Amino acid sequence: xxxxxxxxxxxxxxxxxxxxxxxxxxxxxxxxxxxxxxxxxxxxxxxxxxxxxxxxxxxxxxxxxxxxxxxxxxxxxxxxxxxxxxxxxxxxxxxxxxxxxxxxxxxxxxxxxxxxxxxxxxxxxxxxxxxxxxxxxxxxxxxxxxxxxxxxxxxxxxxxxxxxxxxxxxxxxxxxxxxxxxxxxxxxxxxxxxxxxxxxxxxxxxxxxxxxxxxxxxxxxxxxxxxxxxxxxxxxxxxxxxxxxxxxxxxxxxxxxxxxxxxxxxxxxxxxxxxxxxxxxxxxxxxxxxxxxxxxxxxxxxxxxxxxxxxxx
Amino acid sequence: xxxxxxxxxxxxxxxxxxxxxxxxxxxxxxxxxxxxxxxxxxxxxxxxxxxxxxxxxxxxxxxxxxxxxxxxxxxxxxxxxxxxxxxxxxxxxxxxxxxxxxxxxxxxxxxxxxxxxxxxxxxxxxxxxxxxxxxxxxxxxxxxxxxxxxxxxxxxxxxxxxxxxxxxxxxxxxxxxxxxxxxxxxxxxxxxxxxxxxxxxxxxxxxxxxxxxxxxxxxxxxxxxxxxxxxxxxxxxxxxxxxxxxxxxxxxxxxxxxxxxxxxxxxxxxxxxxxxxxxxxxxxxxxxxxxxxxxxx
Numbered sequence: 001x002x003x004x005x006x007x008x009x010x011x012x013x014x015x016x017x018x019x020x021x022x023x024x025x026x027x028x029x030x031x032x033x034x035x036x037x038x039x040x041x042x043x044x045x046x047x048x049x050x051x052x053x054x055x056x057x058x059x060x061x062x063x064x065x066x067x068x069x070x071x072x073x074x075x076x077x078x079x080x081x082x083x084x085x086x087x088x089x090x091x092x093x094x095x096x097x098x099x100x101x102x103x104x105x106x107x108x109x110x111x112x113x114x115x116x117x118x119x120x121x122x123x124x125x126x127x128x129x130x131x132x133x134x135x136x137x138x139x140x141x142x143x144x145x146x147x148x149x150x151x152x153x154x155x156x157x158x159x160x161x162x163x164x165x166x167x168x169x170x171x172x173x174x175x176x177x178x179x180x181x182x183x184x185x186x187x188x189x190x191x192x193x194x195x196x197x198x199x200x201x202x203x204x205x206x207x208x209x210x211x212x213x214x215x216x217x218x219x220x221x222x223x224x225x226x227x228x229x230x231x232x233x234x235x236x237x238x239x240x241x242x243x244x245x246x247x248x249x250x251x252x253x254x255x256x257x258x259x260x261x262x263x264x265x266x267x268x269x270x271x272x273x274x275x276x277x278x279x280x281x282x283x284x285x286x287x288x289x290x291x292x293x294x295x296x297x298x299x300x301x302x303x304x305x306x307x308x309x310x311x312x313x
Numbered sequence: 314x315x316x317x318x319x320x321x322x323x324x325x326x327x328x329x330x331x332x333x334x335x336x337x338x339x340x341x342x343x344x345x346x347x348x349x350x351x352x353x354x355x356x357x358x359x360x361x362x363x364x365x366x367x368x369x370x371x372x373x374x375x376x377x378x379x380x381x382x383x384x385x386x387x388x389x390x391x392x393x394x395x396x397x398x399x400x401x402x403x404x405x406x407x408x409x410x411x412x413x414x415x416x417x418x419x420x421x422x423x424x425x426x427x428x429x430x431x432x433x434x435x436x437x438x439x440x441x442x443x444x445x446x447x448x449x450x451x452x453x454x455x456x457x458x459x460x461x462x463x464x465x466x467x468x469x470x471x472x473x474x475x476x477x478x479x480x481x482x483x484x485x486x487x488x489x490x491x492x493x494x495x496x497x498x499x500x501x502x503x504x505x506x507x508x509x510x511x512x513x514x515x516x517x518x519x520x521x522x523x524x525x526x527x528x529x530x531x532x533x534x535x536x537x538x539x540x541x542x543x544x545x546x547x548x549x550x551x552x553x554x555x556x557x558x559x560x561x562x563x564x565x566x567x568x569x570x571x572x573x574x575x576x577x578x579x580x581x582x583x584x585x586x587x588x589x590x591x592x593x594x595x596x597x598x599x600x601x602x603x604x605x606x607x608x609x610x
Contacts, residue, residue: 013433016512020427021439023420027481031458032446038457049464096353102346112596113354116361119592121541123560124584127567128364131574139363142378171360178603231450234543238564245571267452267544275548280456291453298448302441 036291043284053281060281064289068282070256070272074264077162077257078229078293081265085166086225093173093221094214097180111181118174122234129168130155130242155243158262165235165263176221183217184210223301230294233271236263266290361585368579375575389579396569398554399580402562409472409546409558410539416479417486417535418528424482425490426516430502440491446484451544459548470553475545479535486531492605493527494520530602533595537588559584 018025043060047053064071096114103110117125132140133154141151154164191209200208211218240258256272257264266286274283328336367375368389370382393399427433428440463469497520505515521528543560550556557565563584570576592599 013431017427017431017433020423020431020512022423023480024424024439024443024482024487027420027478028442028446031478031481032442032449032454035454035457035461038460039454042456049460099346099349099353103350104343105347110350110354113357115600116589116592117357119537119588120585121560121588123541123543123563124581127563127577127581128360131367131578132360132363134574137376137378137574139367139380142380171357175603178600182604227448231452233450233452238543241564242567267450270452270455271547274456274459280460284456287453287456290450294448294450294453295445298445301448302444 039284039287039291042281043288045281047280048278049280050278056281060279060285064273064282064285068269068273070261070264070269071286073257073261074266074269077262077264078232078266080162081165081229081232082226084162085169086222086229088166089169089173089176089225090218090221092170093176094180094218096173096177097184100177100181101184111177114177115174117171120172123238125168125172126235126238127242129164129171130239133164133167155239155263156259158260161239161243161259161262165239168235168239179217179221180214183214187213220301223297226297227294227301229265230290230297231267232265233267236265237268239263266293364578364581367575368582370575372573372575375578376572386575389575390583393576393580393583396566396576396580398557398562399566401555402557402559405472405550405556406540406558406560409476409542410536413476413479413539414532414535416476417483418532420480420482421486421490421531422521422524422528423516425487425494426520428487428491429494429497430499430520443484443487443491447488455544455548462549469549471556472546472550472558474549475539475542483535485538486535489531489534489602489605490524490527493524493530497523526598526601527605529595529598530605533591533598534602536591540588 042053044055044057045053046056046059100107100111100114120128132138135141135151135153135156138154141154144151152160152163154160187210191213192205195205195209236257240256240263244255244258256268267290269286270283270290273279273286363380366380366382369385369387370379370389371384371386374383428436428443458474459469462474466474468474501519501523502515505519510518539558541560542558543564546556546558546561550558550561554562554565563580566580567577
């Protein structure tokens with residue numbers, strides 16, 4: 001083959017690739033690269049959406065870190081959610097995944113029932129839990145009091161609001177159950193048989209056969225759990241709004257993170273600063289903190305060794 | 314004679330004591346595991362049951378601590394539908410979810426195909442960027458995006474700022490489809506080439522029919538994403554109740570019906586029901602999507 005036709009073939013192939021990739025190339029430029037650069041730009045500007053933006057140096061940054069009363073509580077809450085909610089979700093998801101692989105009768109029914117809450121729209125699920133855990137008339141506290149257990153204030157009590165959110169997160173474990181189930185069924189049976197011949201107990205089989213085999217999936221669940229926590233928005237917002245009894249309408253203000261900032265997360269601050277206080281510059285500062293945190297964990301997820309090989313080639 | 318017949322007839326070989334304890338243990342294990350299963354099932358199902366029961370209570374009973382309705386007020390559901398706006402929210406949600414799903418699927422397929430089957434420079438970089446986009450919290454870029462749609466294009470108060478971007482591929486859908494297309498053997502594609510099919514025809518005639526389950530999974534996830542989306546409609550549609558979706562409207566519904574838990578729970582059931590109904594018809598596609606990608610990012 002002559003070099004001329006080879007070059008033209010290459011050009012043709014490049015054109016073909018560009019044509020197939022074009023929707024995403026445009027999407028990437030317009031809905032990812034451009035807004036990301038603009039976010040950096042706005043973080044150094046004073047902008048209220050009406051008057052043209054003016055340069056403000058690092059003012060927004062010092063405002064967010066030193067004077068904005070919601071930033072540090074939100075970061076602390078995120079840390080709490082990462083430590084407690086993500087850990088419990090992974091443990092519970094693994095537990096339910098194990099349980100479903102052991103169930104021999106009616107497996108399909110059980111699996112469907114365990115999976116359904118994952119599908120419930122977040123707003124609807126949160127409203128349902130705000131009702132179920134409502135200290136006054138909610139069924140959960142009615143039952144707890146009948147059994148004689150002191151009933152917590154759940155979404156109305158700052159010490160119980162995050163545990164209540166955790167309960168809601170555990171209810172929607174369906175996605176993790178499915179990936180753990182798939183991983184558990186992939187563990188080679190021979191390894192269990194060999195372990196059993198060696199006289200390994202059930203715990204030893206789990207510890208030395210199951211766990212090493214599924215550790216990449218556990219890792220995946222932890223890292224994606226952390227990334228999801230960085231995006232945690234709808235559930236804490238709705239829970240706080242419903243519990244505080246705010247009546248929504250144009251112009252109504254709502255105390256972010258009710259009660260006592262206990263349900264604040266970083267994404268809520270972007271909304272509060274940008275769309276309630278019209279301080280777009282400071283909102284962009286929080287957005288960049290959020291970006292930095294999620295990219296650290298995304299990089300961890302994509303690391304070839306130790307992490308999970310998501311790209312799969 | 315009768316005495317002999319009364320004795321049990323032994324058909325199997327006698328069971329040794331060791332075997333008997335093993336059997337007893339496996340029976341005990343069966344009971345333990347299934348009891349645990351039932352307990353877990355109660356945890357997952359009871360919230361739905363309580364929500365449904367409350368949705369049928371009378372106004373006064375919904376404020377009491379009763380768990381079971383005295384009278385079954387099916388008219389609560391009619392009241393929800395009669396609430397001004399409720400039907401509009403349905404219509405808007407169907408437009409957002411329906412149109413968005415079609416646009417996402419159509420625009421994501423060629424990109425996923427290129428990432429799965431073409432060899433080109435920058436392929437792994439593109440894939441890494443797709444995954445990064447998938448992991449990006451929407452709040453990170455919302456300020457410039459809002460200013461772009463609302464101030465420059467004057468489209469706030471509509472759902473278009475949410476629908477139009479879906480015509481340019483969605484990172485999660487591209488990733489899911491790419492994972493699926495990787496499982497299709499190259500031989501089929503090569504055979505089509507030998508038969509004289511161009512790239513486009515190969516994709517359309519050979520790959521797409523084989524990728525139906527993957528496409529179904531992407532379509533479902535995208536439909537549910539739009540159905541469940543709260544943040545998007547809150548940013549772009551909040552100022553115009555005529556553009557609210559079910560997820561966004563539901564929360565305001567609670568505000569307007571401040572104390573009416575029965576009506577609020579009836580509305581909640583109505584927002585959950587379609588999702589669950591669709592799931593029963595498309596379980597397989599769903600579970601496949603979750604296992605292929607691990608998670609909806």
